[in-house]
Amino acid sequence: MENLGRLKKLEYLNLALNNIEVIENLEGCESLQKLDLTVNFIGRLSSVESLRHNVHLRELFLVGNPCSDYDGYRSYVVATLVQLQCLDGNEISRSERIRACQCLEEVRRRVMEQEEQQVWRREKEKRGDTGDSVCPRQQEAQQEAQQEEQQEEQEFWNTPCSFTPESRLEAHRHLEEKRRAMEKSKEKKPKPQRTLITEDGRVLNVNEAKLEFSLTEDEDNNQLLLDLTVYRHMDTSLLDVDIQPTYTRVSVKGKVFQLVLPVEVKPDSSVAQRSQTTGHLLLTMPRAEGEIRGTCHSKSRPITSSRLTQGPDRYRCFRLRFFTV
Known part of the structure; x- marks a missing residue:
């Protein structure tokens, strides 16, 4: 700015x-x-x-x-x-x-x-780092916790005690608790579910598959065009398209692409097409009744976009899943 x-x-x-x-x-x-x-x-x-x-x-x-x-x-x-x-x-x-x-x-x-x-996640994205590293504050907290645990462990084994069956049982319980804690830490934590719609009903923009896209507005035909760069050799059966009046959601091999639309569209009149050469997915979404068409000298104008390979192409239709609300 x-x-x-x-x-x-x-x-x-x-x-x-x-x-x-x-x-x-x-x-x-x-x-x-x-x-x-x-x-x-x-x-x-x-x-x-x-x-x-x-x-x-x-x-x-x-x-x-x-x-x-x-x-x-x-x-x-x-x-x-x-x-x-x-x-x-x-x-x-x-x-x-x-x-x-x-x-x-x-x-x-x-x-x-x-x-x-x-900010830390954004810096990782700029570096292209996809690891599970944590921010400096979390690293400091983890280091402090590890130091405290080591001190407690040293105090337990260095504290003199009488040689009795009770002390032997106490040492056994301590070793057993430590073993269970290590096994628990090695358990694979379930991946948190991606939030698509917040509790208050607000739809979020999501691009798990990191696909490039282009959203343009066709003023002459009063419709929106979403060009999504789907993997070229991926089978169409791995795609699932869901168009709502205010947003569209595409599942690509289980990874979600969701985009909030700038205007309301008609899901039952929308069309999904797959390019036979590039594999691109083209969604044609007519505006809903009552939407005011803007004035523009060109046939279409970009609303938002990412890098795409432009050029004439042939598309074929496939099944489109939609819900009318």
């Missing part, structure tokens, strides 16, 4: 569906009233404190960012930005602001811990 500080009279800034990771450089936008940062990659929730200088800011949208999943996210933002009147489309009541301010210190502590974890 650069070169925006001179826009003194800017009242509404929409930066949704970008690659923003930190909120910054908006202090000079003195007239800013509404800021939309929907579906970005903001993990440093503490960066919202830079918006304190924007005293006229009334509406803020952070839905779809990693920080919006933090425990205490809403309370932290409400207490930090006292000028806000609406967060993620929900009005902030006076009682909610009072409660948020009362527990701000505790909420800030929890948020900082989660932010540190997110």
Whole structure:
């Protein structure tokens, strides 16, 4: 977010569906009233404190960012930005602001811990590290726990005791407990289930298979086009497509790709096609009735995308699973 500080009279800034990771450089936008940062990659929730200088800011949208999943996210933002009147489309009541301010210190502590974890994961992603390493704070805690365990072990064996059947039984119990603890630590922990929809019904963007994609809007035909780079030689039977009015979900060999759509679509009129040459999956999703078609001089315009190999191709249809709600 650069070169925006001179826009003194800017009242509404929409930066949704970008690659923003930190909120910054908006202090000079003195007239800013509404800021939309929907579906970005903001993990440093503490960066919202830079918006304190924007005293006229009334509406803020952070839905779809990693920080919006933090425990205490809403309370932290409400207490930090006292000028806000609406967060993620929900009005902030006076009682909610009072409660948020009362527990701000505790909420800030929890948020900082989660932010540190997110920043550490992001650094691993930049390095291409897919290992199970942990952040420095967790490493320190693990080292302290190991040192305490070693000290207790040394104290147990170095403490003098009488040579009796009871002392022998106590040593046996100690060794047995240690053996069980080692066996328990070696047990494979079940992988936590990926959260696709939060408890409050909010749909998340997920890309477990790390597939590149392109979402474009066909203005002439009033529809959305999602081009997903599915593995070229993978059998179509390993694909499962589920289109909902507000999002689409594709299962690729058991790995989920889920994308929140910018407009409502008609699932029963949608079509899924698989390229016979590149293997790409093309989803054609007509807009729902009542959606306003925008004006655009070109036939289609990109909404969000990742790198794709473009070019003419032949597609063949296959079974599409959908639910009408």
